[in-house]
Amino acid sequence: MQVKKEVVKLPLSVDERWDLIEKITKQTVEFGAYKHTLKDAIAELTVKPLTGIPVAIAVLYGFWSFFCDFAGTLFTDGFMVKIFDEHWLPWLQSVFPGGLGNPVYALMVDAGHLENGVLVPSDNCFEAFGVLTSGLFVPFGVVLWAVLAFYLVFAFLEDIGYLPRLAVLVDTVLHKIGLHGYAIVPTFLSLGCNVPGVTATRVLETRKQRFLMITLLGIFIPCGAQIGIMQDLVPELMGWIFLTLAIGYLGFGYILNKIVPGESPEIIMDVPPYRMPTLRNIARKLWIRTSRFLLVAVPFVLLGCLIVGLMYLTGAMDWLASVLGPLLIVWFGVPKETVAPLIAGFLRKDLAVGVLGGLMEQGVMTHFQVFTSVVLLCIYFPCLATFALMLKEENWKEFLGSLASLVVMVFVYGGLIHLVGLMLGVA
């Protein structure tokens, strides 16, 4: 073990303490006949592989459907897109001083884009890319609803006690990549936001496990905000995106497990009984998590919008695009304009996908390039908040290790996706 423990000499030895406990409980605790209840029956059905796996698939599918229907279809498409694209954007375009071509107008409302050499106004909030348009549409029009939907179902699963059972089911698979079934908890949390996910790795026993987990989370697990906006932008690609990320998570985890020294011991884990969630607790968690999202994410998204806008205006983006263009085009097979979302991705992943959405609307990308870019955005850099937390949770060696893994991963995996695309003739 790497931990220097403070040695405290206690009066009793371990055996003596257990002897004492036995003596005490013999006199004070009485176990009556135990009835097998319906709750126990359900509990068993959800951990035994034969019934448990179909249940898990059903639960995850239900989770996903709810996420798409509630966040995507009902709120984003049903209300928000209409409000933002049909009312907010045209209204701002009509009242904001300056007009198309004015730098302040471009930063705040609509940068417009060239069509046959003529600057034309945008007709949706992905494309406009102003602080007041895209900057508000991304967090409030799309991501908020995704985060709400995710955490609503997640809190429910948490409080019922389903997660430890899922952990038992995936234990065997995760052991192949040096992790323990319990790693499903940080992974799931990361699907909401990577920040609490990384913190939750503290329940893993060895530094090796924590390192593996943090690195894999940082690279392969998209957060709820990102998923929400991807789902809005490219719903038809979501299956492929998740599949690609899952293959990367497992495959790269397998390799990392082989090359990283250290142990991955078995942890004995408690599976708690199913409990009835209380509305109070669910509401409270939903509120804390959502407000935390709003507090952290919104300023970053607005700032990111401003930075990206400024880089476009000053020509810095074009310069970067021409410098990094060859690499992007040759190695990853994506157009040089992808540099913009990649820059935004340093701050917030949801914003980055939003920028990508703008490019899509302008029609500079093929379907496969969109797919590659979305996957690249997931894996190439954890957002700033996650990055800062990794620095705090890992020591320097581990942190550099995570960074190195990240760089290698992006190039190998990104290149591989391009290669597969070429072979399939879709790239």
Added chain:
Amino acid sequence: MKILLMGHPNVGKSVFFNRLTGARVFESNYPGTTVDFMKGWMRLEGEDVELIDVPGTFSLEPKDKAEEVAVKMLTENKDSVVVCVLDASKVERGLYLALEIIERGYPVVVALNMWDVAEDKNIRIDVEKLERILGVPVVPTTAISGEGFKELVSKLKEARPVKIEEIVERAGAGKEGGGEVAAVSG
């Protein structure tokens, strides 16, 4: 005075914390919900007392980062009263941690939480006798619904350090082996 909430993972420490302080830390039904300590304040007989929600730990020999935090909190807060939260349906394992804390010389109050679950499982605990043997206050609680909290709070001031030898004696037999009784040096 400070109060530390300690116990195994997933016995409901965070529910205690939220109930006692009115704070809002996460409660979930899986072990490892709290991986860092949380501080809050509660009123005790007109006095503001600091309450610390310690990550769950099985023993005082830490196995993971969260447990390290737990042990650190204990050694850093020597003047604390420890509320040791036990799962009433798994008293034995909980007592192990409680005894370790008692042996280190901390005043302890034992909360037999999830009392409702124990009742469902037909487990009967003689609270008075347990209290007599341990020499520390023992209170059955159901944190989710808040049962037993008033009693728990009223007993906080009664918590005293207890000599483990006395517990051994009261439990019915002299301490076998003996020998290595060292001063608790914290």
